[in-house]
Amino acid sequence: MTRTLKWTLLAPYMLWIVVFVIIPIALIAWNSFFDLEGRLTLDNFVRFFSPTYLKMSFISIWYAFLITFISLLVAYPTAYVLSRTRHKQLLLLLIILPSWVNLLLKTYAFMGIFGMYGLVNAFLSLFGIPAQEILFTDFSFIFVSVYIFIPFMILPIYNAMEEMPRGLIEAALDLGASQWTVIRRVIWPLTLDGVKTGIQAVFIPSLSLFMITRLIAGNRVITLGTAIEQHFLVTQDWGMGATIAIVLVLMMVVTMRFAQATPRA
């Protein structure tokens, strides 16, 4: 391929990257150096390291961790079983299908399901259990988040499972490895890349969740995403909003480094 041809092919994507990735990030970084009165300052970063925002960061990371961990816990065995059933395509479709439905719609549906007079409480009342407060609790928040993110965890793990040669497991069993040893020494290491991709796909967006925090958690869970929304739309403190966004970008870089798929030799 000649050089000119290569550059001609690349040009549209390069343009895309510059206009929609590099310039916006630069603009956010630029904004983060201005305070409410439009003065050039490092104040926003100092403010970020105040107890309020540190606590918020900690809360965000903690909930993102819980969401990711529970997703993984559910997704891993699911992906394993999925790769070994006969109706793979159908089951896979059923897992992906909900992600075609608008997020807001799903969230509103859960408000109905978890409500005092919702489906879950109607079911519980069949057994004489009084109505429980489910909506606006940590449980409902994590449940709905996991529900929304789980396809993104299952898919990469499933792909990794599919790529794994079956013969390896049979060979390990033939050579006397126990079931547990096979899982630990063969299946897990061979699907680790899928797991890492899944973690990236779930952890990073959960760090900046904002709409679900209001609709399902009733603003009892405040993540960095919520704070950004507030600063941009209500306070109009673009500087502080941009600062939080920059810190989030840095956090994501760190996550990517930790959860990077190991390059194949």
Added chain:
Amino acid sequence: MQGILRLYAFVLIAVLLLWSTAGAIEKQAYQTTSDAIIVYNWGDYIDPGLISKFEEETGIRVIYQTFDSNEAMLAKIAQGGTPFDVAVPSEYAVSRMIAEDLLIPLDLKAIPNLKNIDQRFLNQSFDPHNRYSIPYFWGTVGIVYNAHVLGEGAIKSWNDLWDPTYRNSILLVDGAREIIGMALNSLGYSLNDTDEAHLLAAKAKLDELTPNVRAIVGDEIKFLLETDEATIGVVWSGDAAEIMSENEAFDYVIPEEGTNLWFDNFVIPKTARNIPGAHAFINFMLDAENAAINTEYVGYATPNLAAHAYLPEDVRDDPRFYPDASVQEKLEVYRDLGKVMLGRYNELFLEFKMHRK
């Protein structure tokens, strides 16, 4: 190589063509000479029947667009892309728009129906002598509560909300001014207070309310209360009226300590192209009969005194929505506190949200 370049050229031409067509269509849609006006209002905040009536009477076409926060509306008008002819900001947004030179002074001679507006609601501090704005609806911030569950008259004041028996029963509206203002009022301070010590006291008082707070939500608060998700809500009076019409168990109180008095107002922004049309629309909406029809539809309190004659008695004599003078004395209009102070309010509100049970 040739092929690729030709493809790029094709895409580029297609983009330019689509762009110019879209531009032309948009221009046509907003062709606001003398035959159309663009009205920019809150969602579901006008009787659609009145728009048709206005169009029939005057032959002016109305393009109706909606916003869901003053801030969003401000941003869009400041940016100036769409030639809005009439907008309906709340009072603090009116003062900000005046300060930022985004409004055209009203020609009050072109709005003879101004005489219908109650004198008490004219000449307010946010717009002296109504140079730029005319009140559209007004209301309060207060408490709706389930009278069947809690008992008639169970709640009379802000401080009643701190009763430990109301654990996990309260829904708050997601607004920094409203909730910090409520705490300030409960302590006997003004809801425009900017004294740091008072604000910190208000924040501390809010933290004590946390065990009673079930959630802090937006517009969903109406649907949540209507479906009995909680027994108490801190809401705007208009939302309260809507909740009460859907769920009879609920009652509304204006808290004893005093609360916020708010106005939504007609203004003509700088973006206007059809200024006579805008005046005609405002005048039409201020007509006594039209205002009464609109009030019945929207459910908020009208400042239109002449319209009262056309309203059912139980609406206009309802002290919860048309409080008498002694109650009105305790009501306060939000002053525009400026960006920095508003930032402080929001930060405290954010900290309150983060406070866990």
